[in-house]
Amino acid sequence: MKNNLNNNKITKIVIAGGGTAGWMAAASLSRLLGKSFDIKLIESDEIGTVGVGEAAIPPLVAFHNLLGINEQAFMKATNATFKLGINFENWKNGDDEYMHGFGRVGKECWAGEFQHFWLHGKQNNINFDFDKYCPEIQAAKAEKFAITKDGLNYSYHLDATLYAKFLRSFAEAHGVKRLEGRIVNVAKDSDTGDIKSLELANGNVIDGQLFIDCTGFIGLLIEKALHTGYEDWSHWLPSDSAVAVQTKSLSAPLPYTRSIAHKSGWQWRIPLQHRVGNGLVFCSKYISDEDAKSLLLNNIEGEPITQPRVIKFKTGRRRKGWNKNCIALGLASGFVEPLESTSIHMVMTGILRLIRLFPFEGITSSAVNEYNQQLTVELEHIRDFIILHYHATDRADTPFWQYCKNMEIPESLKQKIDLFRETGRVYTSDGELFRVDSWVQVMLGQGVYPGQYHQIAAIMKAHELEKFLSDIRQTIEKGVASLPTHKIFLEQYCSSS
Secondary structure (H helix, E strand, O other), rough: OEEEEOOOOOOOOEEEEEEHHHHHHHHHHHHHHOOOOEEEEEEEEOOOOOOOEEEOHHHHHHHHHHHOHHHHHHHHOOEEEEEEEEEEOOOOOOOOOOEEEEEOOOOOOOOOOOOHHHHHHHHHHOOOOOOHOHHHHHHHOOEEEOOOOOOOOOOEEEOOHHHHHHHHHHHHHHOOEEEEOEEEEEOOOOOOOOEEEEEEOOEEEEEEEEEOOHHHOOOOOHHHHHOOOEEOOOOOOOOEEEEEEEEOOOOOOOOEEEEEOOOOEEEEEEEOEEEEEEEEEEOOOOOHHHHHHHHHOOOOOOOOOOOOOOEEEOOOEEEOOOEEEEOHHHHHHHEOOOOOOOHHHHHHHHHHHHHOOOOOOEHHHHHHHHHHHHHHHHHHHHHHHHHHHHHHHOOOOOHHHHHHOOOOOHHHHHHHHHHHHHHHOOOOOOOOOOHHHHHHHHHHHHOOOOOOHHHHHHHHHHHHHHHHHHHHHHHHHHHHOOOOOOHHHHHHHHEEE
């Protein structure tokens, strides 16, 4: 017999908060669940959104396809450009760079991934950088792009505010009702503790059966009303602040994000079609807000078109993403900082997980537990990957980097680093966001170098290995040479001018 927490058949869904998270939820639920649901979204014109999650990763392309969103229309509406990866600058020793590219690197066999063949090649004086075997990185460095069959793996840089507006239009066209107002009270059932309704400042009361909290860091439903609790990860990810500013474009947009390490954090540069998003993520223990603003403004290109805005956060997660009849999405569910552009992705996976486990006939503890278990595993894998960038470094030039280099790390991450350093192997779980290629690129880029490699690679004779590696490089070089520039492709495909 199923353990029902709520025996009501779910027909009324209330989304608290707009922004990217709220409107992604509204668009998805209205498009994918069918028309038998009453979906309302409450959004206050008084409350701004964070609006700086302006870079995404490849699964967003599939998500848009699932919803039937036209890519060209989306890109025109959001001033978007294409993204092939992230270039990390000064992360290893303060004077270095490497790129984490989307897509596969080289070719693998059943017993060993490509890095083993690359390492065997290095031992045989075939001295080409690992990124020479990644089409996305080579296209990014050449500032080239095109959408082709079996082509490049890509995602987007986008204007988050315009993206929310685009999704709002999409959701409203599929029956979502937007209610303007500020939530002043959350009413709960005295017996079950479930949320019953939300009261707005204008006196309106909105009742529902399933509530989605997209109210940002404050977690108005999941935390203020339900007291879910928060697991603090700031001892592993000590950055607790960001300052953001937009600038005019001075040159053609690059098809990748730049992540530039500084003395107490790192700076992002995200190129859109007609402007650039800039920000500095930092730890307030080591640098003040005012000094962070100055550091950012002294390291931007182009005239600022907005005032610098400081955002405070605490890395970590809610102890439950789904508590009673409330699901938290976006910043309301936690924050693992924007280093690998995972914020929009986490909203997307939360929505799709909810849809797969949707409580049509009433909420059950088994569905809630499964949702929370999957969310925990997903978040911890992402957390470990982000920590890797900070911890695996030779930098010790400032107190911030000294702390990151010497801090205790999760045992799960330590095992991954040790395994790669000792054997050249990386293992990832099914469904883990960052696959083997991503881990290898970042570990090599951060200076984690294997002491050995799988000897199956050594079965190849020297001339066979040389031809194998040379063929991959030449195929990539030929493919990249045939591509138009990113700038020309954007102008022809989705110019927003």
